[in-house]
Amino acid sequence: MAVPLIQKLRVGGYIFKQYLKGVRRYPLVLMLEPLFCCNLACPGCGKIDYEDDILDQRLSVEECIEAVEECGAPIISIPGGEPLLHREMPEIVEVLIQRKKFVYLCTNALLLEKKLDQYMPTPYLTLSVHLDGLGEHHDRAVDQEGVFERAVSAIRMAKSRGFRVNINCTLFDQMEASEIAGFIDFACKDLVVEGVTISPGYAYERAPDQTHFLTREKTKQLFRDVFKKGKGRNWKFSQSSLFLDFLAGNQSYQCTPWGNPTRNIFGWQRPCYLLSEGYANSFKELMDETEWADYGTGNYEKCADCMVHCGYEPTAVLDTVAHPLKALKVALNGVNTDRPLVPEFALRLEVKTERSDAA
Numbered sequence: 001m002a003v004p005l006i007q008k009l010r011v012g013g014y015i016f017k018q019y020l021k022g023v024r025r026y027p028l029v030l031m032l033e034p035l036f037c038c039n040l041a042c043p044g045c046g047k048i049d050y051e052d053d054i055l056d057q058r059l060s061v062e063e064c065i066e067a068v069e070e071c072g073a074p075i076i077s078i079p080g081g082e083p084l085l086h087r088e089m090p091e092i093v094e095v096l097i098q099r100k101k102f103v104y105l106c107t108n109a110l111l112l113e114k115k116l117d118q119y120m121p122t123p124y125l126t127l128s129v130h131l132d133g134l135g136e137h138h139d140r141a142v143d144q145e146g147v148f149e150r151a152v153s154a155i156r157m158a159k160s161r162g163f164r165v166n167i168n169c170t171l172f173d174q175m176e177a178s179e180i181a182g183f184i185d186f187a188c189k190d191l192v193v194e195g196v197t198i199s200p201g202y203a204y205e206r207a208p209d210q211t212h213f214l215t216r217e218k219t220k221q222l223f224r225d226v227f228k229k230g231k232g233r234n235w236k237f238s239q240s241s242l243f244l245d246f247l248a249g250n251q252s253y254q255c256t257p258w259g260n261p262t263r264n265i266f267g268w269q270r271p272c273y274l275l276s277e278g279y280a281n282s283f284k285e286l287m288d289e290t291e292w293a294d295y296g297t298g299n300y301e302k303c304a305d306c307m308v309h310c311g312y313e314p315t316a317v318l319d320t321v322a323h324p325l326k327a328l329k330v331a332l333n334g335v336n337t338d339r340p341l342v343p344e345f346a347l348r349l350e351v352k353t354e355r356s357d358a359a
Contacts, residue, residue: 002195002236004123004164007075007102014074015321025258025287027073028314031273033264034059034092035081040108042142044172044201047081055081057265064092067263068101070283077104077128077260079273084111090118097124104128106168110147112154121162126194128166129155133175134183141172155191166238168197173214177225184226184235195238199309200247202274215305216297220249220341228337239309241330243316247307249341251316254296255306258287259314271295273310275302298345 011028018026036047037055059067068076076096083089084107096103105119106128119125129151132141138148158165167187171180187196200219214222227248237244245251257272267279268286275295280286297303320327330336 002238006123011074027071027259027261028317029075029077029260030068030071030073031260031262031310032064032067032076032078033080033262034064034083034086037085038080038082039085039110040142040144058086059265061088061091065095068096071261075102077106079106082108084115093119093125097122100124106130109151109154113157116158116161126164126166127158128168130168132170133179134186137175165193166195166197167193170199170201171222172201173218177222177229180226181229184230185233188235195236197238197309200307202306202308216307216344219247219307223247224337227335231334239313240316240320240327242319242327243309243313245330245335246312246316248335248337250336250339252342253312253315255311256314257292257295257311260310261286274306274308
């Protein structure tokens, strides 16, 4: 099972409680980003192009716990940078697990074998290892040779010690559907990870390489081709069936940016993990004072090609809760790769112009 039953029940109960309380906007996953520093320099990354004084900064244990308590989300994703560079990361993870939070510790795995003894296997901790393809494809994506082999070795060690391991795969336009299918086969059948989180890359403005990001049209076709090849292969994804259906162009979703709010060294990032349009001093300020209607596909030019899981998985999860039979049908029958694509949202240029004038 890609997601533990206890996690499904806890998150489902959390959502039901928000419904009973009449809460309209609430977080599902806190993106806790305690540092930007990394031991890789991936050309498609927009998180590490900062001056040294910023890359040297860290959120303290106290700041991390305060953010978690302030937000209240049941799931904590710890990206970066490279979180394993944070000397206090084992303490942060331990405290979060004590609070019964489900922690996804994201890593490129270069330090994982060295650091693994600092953590204990538990259903509340998932090691989410970043792999963007097999062998040379992944090494090219991270711009360093040998990373794939080291990551695979670390995954095998973690699995042998009883850790839950997930693979986080970001797709660009550099692999064919058959190559992606081969990679997912390797992850699910050879490495036997708990699941694969798969998503198109976001075109960060700060990313050194701007040439290989997917448009929405290319994303939908690529995922249709991948899912068509995956029929009958029993792949395990760490995502809702309706999000996968959305990637293939079968669901018309707007993103839910408050579903995965981000806390990093600058504060609470507006409006989401991918866009940096200013910062709030508190979670309450983020939720109450962000002009959410200004963002999203059709509302803001920078969101035009985005189909990333951190924005659209919350939408798919809420749709699953509202329409469980629809989600079950996709889960049982697989993603439809032949039906006509749902209509796209058109960009409202007047909204973009108004925001530009206001700025």
